[in-house]
Amino acid sequence: MTDIIHNLSVGFGVALTPSNILYCWIGATLGTLVGVLPGLGPVTTIAMLLPFTFKIPAVVSLIMLSGIYYGAHHAAATSAIMLNMPGEPTSVVICIDGHPMARQGRAGPALCTSAISSFFAGCVSIIVLALFSPLLAEAALRFGSAEYASMIIMALVTVSVISSAATLTTISMAVLGLVLGTVGSDLDSGVQRFTFNLDNIADGISFVALAVALFAFASIMSFLGTGEVRQLISAKVTGLFPTRKDLAASWKPILRGTALGSLIGIFPGTGPMVASFAAYSMEKRLAADPSRFGNGAIEGVAGPEAANNASAFTHYIPMMTLGIPAGPAMALMLAALTIQGIPAGPELITKHPELFWGVVASMWIGNLMLLVLNLPLIGIWIRLLAVPYRILYPVVLMCCCVGIYSFASSAADVIMAAVIGLVGLLFEKLRCPPAPLILGFILEPVLEENFRRAMLLARGDITIFLTRPISLGLLLLSVGLLFVFARRKPRSDSLAAIAES
């Protein structure tokens, strides 16, 4: 306990310096902005800013990028409630009950409840993050190579099965990411693999170029291609505060959502959407009258929004202590650390305590800032919903180009990203989601290193992965996940067919 207090005081010492407060505020404000604006999400924004972060210290960059990340999670509910359009995918669920509330003239209470849920869930899950990370890191220190490799495989399976696309396809995308990750010099021997003497991939395909291509270029093309469907803001915000009845109905869902979201976030590979969907279906199942859901039930806003934000923070646990990201946003955070030469993993907390605890402390400060940004200033953000996308995307495009170019002073990387962006759009049209690919790509060096080391230690006996109990458990869990989801999930094309009929 004294440890925690000591660590947190170190953390607040880092987070409360004026410049770090400023970066935290920039991050939280930018995050709120992109969270509110449809078509521009945290992943795009972090990808866009990632190349610039290696000019600033690691802790500052992570404080700012984290601010963008949780700020956007916090604010994405606003456009879901007001426009029936999720600011980012995690708030799809909020549309179901949040927007009907707005149409009934109850936009204020919906926005306020979502802000309170987010704030509460954030505060609690940051405590979970602070308490649980050192424990998991200690456990992970005892992991051998075989366990590590199996854990990465489980994370890749998890991120593949939770996607709405066909599991065979998402698994293939993860393997494609792994395959692309082998390009570049071999860690062990230094041999140039699959580089064909091309200078700009001698050290591997640039993660920055790949991330910007898939999450900025491709997503701009996809958003422009679908055509901008924007409903006018019909709902007026009158009276921000929920009634006593609203509060009575929502405090339990907030508690349940926080607990569920915190728990789900700890598992590597679960990605951002699982928690809010799980919380929504839980609330619907627990409700005395499930038919109210879909027609503006406040529990349908409070529970999922709490779960969404709780998991957003606990996603940091596997990323920081194991080096295994939960989804694309965490993969980008991991890259931000790697760019700085700081390997995430069990030793991060002990080797860089000021980084870990500084970021944790800044989350509290950021969370408090978000409460102010989201409640009294909500009117400003709602007005910003009117900014047309045709003004926004050229700004993003320009920042992306300058970012990739500045990262390695390589014009060839910009051209490569433009081409990969096209491939990304093609993949989207073929129902191949990019998240498993980016996770596979970033985890390939770690997986290969641990696989090869495990094989060396076992003298070439591949059954090592099955004879060590933890490794076997993780692999069995992966197979179980595959089996359950592959059978339960209808192929997405038939889903679409059902929706159309």
Place this chain on the structure above:
Amino acid sequence: MTRFWDWQRIAAGLIFAAVGGFFVARAPHYAMGDLTRLGPGGFPLLLGGILLVLGVAHLLTARTAAVTAIGRVSWRVVLVIPLSGLAFGLAVDRLGLVPAIIISTAIGCQAVRPVRIVETAILCLVLAAFGAGVFVYGLGLPFSLFPTGW
């Protein structure tokens, strides 16, 4: 029951199989090692093999009860956005940051119709000023702003 070919699945499968096959074919150029001591070619061969199998599995399961529309593809967008990045990449070393931003933004704005000439011009100038101000003067990135010799 009528069944259709799922062309998206077939195309995805062909891509996976082709990439996997390429890595399988190319991996033996590097030392393979043995199972105890895997060489640089070993792991890519394994991964490429898995990807090849997964790709073929797509082809074998491509009969489906219902086809999905691919969705509208705006060729204008598909052409213009990569072209904008391409133009930036080609221009930035030769002409400097300001012309590169102006050219790429002018191209990038064409993705949306109707073409708004005044708005595009304003965006080009504002973004060029913003880019020069923030990235070169603010962050101190070592870019030349204009063609050398100006």
